[in-house]
Amino acid sequence: MPRIAPEDGLTKFQRYREARRRKGMKLLRVWVPDPAAPGFQAEARRQAALLRDAPEEAEALRFIEGAADWPEP
Template identity: 50%
Template structure:
């Protein structure tokens, strides 16, 4: 296992040398019960919102569509 640990350490050192740093984020687990229902609930709130167009414009602007088919 020491070989793997050394390889990972070297890889991380190269990333840091390239100006990157590790970041840990926590996101909702789509496998959890209720995830789809919560997505639906939030989507319905947006659809009923007076700011729907502004919200959708923000999502569109923040999305990276490079490589997507249209």
Template identity: 50%
Template structure:
């Protein structure tokens, strides 16, 4: 026999499903893991290096933003 808490959870989930939603499990990196900060810095440095070598990137991004302005 389910506990009152499990009944409330089931009722809430059933209501969400009835509203057309479904549960999704998302796995994300563990920010507490040793080495996480080092890896973030490594990847950020790679991106910065790639951006530095791309002369037209800022112009391209600015042009793209102009096209997006006003979208809803």
């Protein structure tokens, strides 16, 4: 059975994205470090060592703890 193109001319993904936009959502794409990449673990350890015992570390941990205790709706 032949497929019939939708009258709006949009693909399934375009319709999905448009529906999300109408609901006030915005598509966001983010590049993040690949933990399988060579050197990732060494760089993570290097950055963690820079923060160890720094005031920023304590601040970040307080924020994480507060977020974890956030009440459910």
